[in-house]
Amino acid sequence: MNRVWGLGLCALASTFGCGAPEGDPVELPGTPPGIGFDDLRYSPELSRVLVPAGRTGNLALIDPKTLDVEVIGGFSTRGDFGGGHDDGPTSVEYAEGRLYVTDRTARELVTVDPKLLSRIDAVALAASPDYVRYVPGRRELWVSEPDGSQIEIFALDDAGLPKSIELIPIDNGPESLVIDPVRGRAYTHHWQGSTLAIDLATREIVGDWPNRCASSRGIALDEALGFLFVACSEGTTSVLDVDADGRVLSSVAKGSGFDVIGYEPKRRRLYLAGTSCDCLVTLGVSSGGALSFLGRVRAPGEAHCAAADDAGNAWVCDPDEGRVFRVRDSF
Amino acid sequence: MKSHAAISALLLSASLELFAGGARAEASTPSSATLGATLGAALPVGSLEAGSRISDTTFATVPFRLDAGVKLDRRLLVFFSMDYAFGIPTLCVTADDCTSSLGTDVLVIVGVRRAFPRLGPVTPELGWGFGYEWFTSRLSDSGVESSRHYRGPALAALELLAHFRLGRALRLAPTLRAVVGEFSHATLSGPGGETSGRVDGLALHGWLSLGARLGYDL
Numbered sequence: 001m002n003r004v005w006g007l008g009l010c011a012l013a014s015t016f017g018c019g020a021p022e023g024d025p026v027e028l029p030g031t032p033p034g035i036g037f038d039d040l041r042y043s044p045e046l047s048r049v050l051v052p053a054g055r056t057g058n059l060a061l062i063d064p065k066t067l068d069v070e071v072i073g074g075f076s077t078r079g080d081f082g083g084g085h086d087d088g089p090t091s092v093e094y095a096e097g098r099l100y101v102t103d104r105t106a107r108e109l110v111t112v113d114p115k116l117l118s119r120i121d122a123v124a125l126a127a128s129p130d131y132v133r134y135v136p137g138r139r140e141l142w143v144s145e146p147d148g149s150q151i152e153i154f155a156l157d158d159a160g161l162p163k164s165i166e167l168i169p170i171d172n173g174p175e176s177l178v179i180d181p182v183r184g185r186a187y188t189h190h191w192q193g194s195t196l197a198i199d200l201a202t203r204e205i206v207g208d209w210p211n212r213c214a215s216s217r218g219i220a221l222d223e224a225l226g227f228l229f230v231a232c233s234e235g236t237t238s239v240l241d242v243d244a245d246g247r248v249l250s251s252v253a254k255g256s257g258f259d260v261i262g263y264e265p266k267r268r269r270l271y272l273a274g275t276s277c278d279c280l281v282t283l284g285v286s287s288g289g290a291l292s293f294l295g296r297v298r299a300p301g302e303a304h305c306a307a308a309d310d311a312g313n314a315w316v317c318d319p320d321e322g323r324v325f326r327v328r329d330s331f
Numbered sequence: 332m333k334s335h336a337a338i339s340a341l342l343l344s345a346s347l348e349l350f351a352g353g354a355r356a357e358a359s360t361p362s363s364a365t366l367g368a369t370l371g372a373a374l375p376v377g378s379l380e381a382g383s384r385i386s387d388t389t390f391a392t393v394p395f396r397l398d399a400g401v402k403l404d405r406r407l408l409v410f411f412s413m414d415y416a417f418g419i420p421t422l423c424v425t426a427d428d429c430t431s432s433l434g435t436d437v438l439v440i441v442g443v444r445r446a447f448p449r450l451g452p453v454t455p456e457l458g459w460g461f462g463y464e465w466f467t468s469r470l471s472d473s474g475v476e477s478s479r480h481y482r483g484p485a486l487a488a489l490e491l492l493a494h495f496r497l498g499r500a501l502r503l504a505p506t507l508r509a510v511v512g513e514f515s516h517a518t519l520s521g522p523g524g525e526t527s528g529r530v531d532g533l534a535l536h537g538w539l540s541l542g543a544r545l546g547y548d549l
Contacts, residue, residue, distance in 0.1 A: 192475035193522035210523025214470045214477040215422075234422055234470035234477055235387055236521055251526045253479050253519050254382040256422055276421045277387045293382040293531055 022280065022297035023316065023327035026067050030056030030077075031322030036085030039131055040260055040307040040317055040324070043094040046114055049307065049315055051324055052089035052101060055081055059089050059101055059112065064309045064326065072117045076105030083302075083319070086128075093141065095134035098160050100141055102129035109143060109154065109162055121161050126152050131177045133186070135200055140165075142186060144174045151177070151188070151198075168203050170196065176219035176260075178228075183242060187228055189216035195230055195240060209246025212238045218261035220270065227289050231258040231272055239289045249289030254296065255281040260305035262314060269329060271314040273299050273306040280306060280316050282331050294331035364549040365408065369396035369506055371542020373416065373436075379466070379481050379514055381532025388468035388479065392416035392436050394540060406446040410458065414438040422470055431471035436538075438464045438510065440488045454494040456504070461485055464512050477521030481530065483514035492544060502546040510538045 028035065028051065036054040042064070043050055051060040057077035061070040075089040089110075091102045098120070099112040108122040109132065127148030132141055141154040141162050150169050154162035173196065174188035185206070186198045192214060197207030211230045218231030221242075227249070228240040235256030239249040257276030263269070268285040280299040284292045300318035307315040314327045373392045375385035393416060400410035418434025442460015462485040469478035490508040497503050513535055518527040 192472050210521075212477060212519075212521035212523055214472040214475045214521060232470075232477065232521070233472075235383075236477055236519060248523060251519050251521075252531065253517075254387075256387040274387070277384065279387075281382060296382045 019298050021300045021325055023325035025323050025325055026062055027323050028053050028060050029071055030058060033081035034320045035322040036087055037305050037317035037319050038085040039091035040305040040315060041092055042307050042309040044310055045094055049309060050092045052092050054085055054090060055087040057088050059092060064311055064313055070117060072112055074119050075103045091131045093132045093134050096160050100132050102132050104128055111161055123162055126167060133177050133179045135179050136181050138200060142177060144177045144188060146174060175216055178219045178221045180221055180223060182223045187219060191216060207246055209240055212236050212248060212251050217259045220261050220263035222265050229263060229270055231261045233258060237272060237291060239291060250291045252291045252293060254293055255279045257304060262306040262308035264308035271306040271308055273303040273316045275302050275304045280314060280327055282329060363402050365400045365546055367398045367544045367546040369542045369544040371540045373538040373540035375538060377536035378534035380517060380530035381534050385536055388421050389418040389434055390421050392418045408444045410442055410444055412440045418468055428471050432469055434468040436466045438485055452495055456492040456494060458490040460488045475522060480518040481514035482516050483512060485510055485512040487511050500548040504544045506542045506544050508540045512536055
């Protein structure tokens with residue numbers, strides 16, 4: 001009888017989304033209060049999960065095996081946390097032996113030496129930054145700046161220091177950013193309804209593809225297969241074929257409140273964390289681009305960012321508690 | 332789905348027999364009919380399909396129900412009801428978007444209700460039935476809309492009513508209703524097209540609703 005009651009309570013708890021988040025928590029320095037996370041990355045070159053830790057003024061580097069945390073400080077700080085992700089470092093990219101970090105408060109693009117764990121240089125941004133991404137063949141950094149409705153392009157000099165060289169206007173965007181060096185394109189979203197393809201050389205918009213989203217949010221790319229993954233805030237995830245003018249190959253609706261998504265190309269796993277579902281959804285991707293639901297586990301409340309490492313783990317942010325979770329992909 | 336309908340029909344006829352057994356012995360008044368309108372609030376439980384909970388997109392619904400019943404005798408009634416519910420969206424930012432993002436849930440139920448002896452001013456009534464359901468959740472963002480549509484059998488609906496007589500034919504009743512269903516088909520639509528077909532993994536869902544019914548005996 002107790003077992004029956006237990007099962008009933010568990011079912012009720014899972015229905016209403018209470019219970020402990022799945023995974024191993026990694027506490028970050030400078031908390032509490034919480035942290036307004038946004039971008040969450042894994043660097044295979046450094047074998048570290050890169051966590052721009054917002055108002056703490058730190059960039060945290062986490063060893064995915066030991067969960068040891070190294071911290072690079074010196075970014076803008078703020079003592080309190082009221083939700084959102086508008087303070088301090090919020091996006092990061094590894095390139096050419098350096099880390100490039102956007103500081104939203106200072107409105108700067110900061111160059112960091114990951115070996116010395118120290119800042120090297122900082123340049124001003126034209127508008128508040130969202131994401132920074134590296135364009136390998138061209139030695140450029142592209143920074144999305146939604147408040148300015150533009151992407152700012154920086155060229156790297158011989159010392160690896162960025163210099164602003166151009167702005168690309170993006171009406172009603174840009175939201176999210178991913179670089180496709182194979183096809184010489186960048187992809188970003190309009191806030192609603194479509195995804196843009198931008199030629200890396202000419203800076204021209206060469207595609208405007210309906211993406212099934214009312215509210216476009218997350219983006220990820222399988223370069224080899226030409227699959228562009230689009231996650232909508234309302235919970236729809238779609239695969240667009242970038243070699244077929246953005247044709248939608250597959251769509252599923254699981255969870256909701258997605259923002260930053262993670263993709264692991266070797267296992268073809270897509271990880272989506274949602275604020276509205278308090279969940280981490282794992283999707284599989286077939287070689288033909290069909291999405292399949294693999295599983296769903298409890299994630300921290302307000303979790304809106306996910307990443308994937310190359311050891312079979314998903315990573316999920318926990319803004320309210322100012323920590324991240326390593327979640328073993330058991331599906 | 333056919334098996335669900337067959338099982339539900341069998342259960343309905345069995346309950347008709349069961350309910351009627353007691354009622355026949357009590358009285359044999361001429362058959363008459365009843366009409367009712369119910370306004371309530373319902374909370375969702377369970378999933379639309381595997382990995383997709385109703386609460387991901389819909390916080391609650393506000394159902395408006397019309398029902399009509401034919402009395403087989405003094406205590407037993409066969410009824411048909413139809414709910415039209417507005418779904419309150421989990422996601423939306425501006426008031427305009429939230430209004431545009433209201434979902435819907437349409438539920439038709441056929442079943443039987445049996446009245447029990449009066450307890451003071453209250454006449455309790457217990458109902459059971461089955462039916463079919465069409466559910467839609469949507470999100471509108473600055474005029475751009477995406478939606479999820481699901482449909483499938485309502486496997487069982489159980490309701491409890493407590494009637495207070497307001498006049499010779501008018502009755503007011505608080506109602507408690509639980510519905511369990513299983514969607515079989517889904518359509519996902521958004522800018523650029525839609526995907527339609529059988530659901531990606533069957534799952535049970537339910538609605539637990541409280542309401543107030545105004546009834547009229549014909």
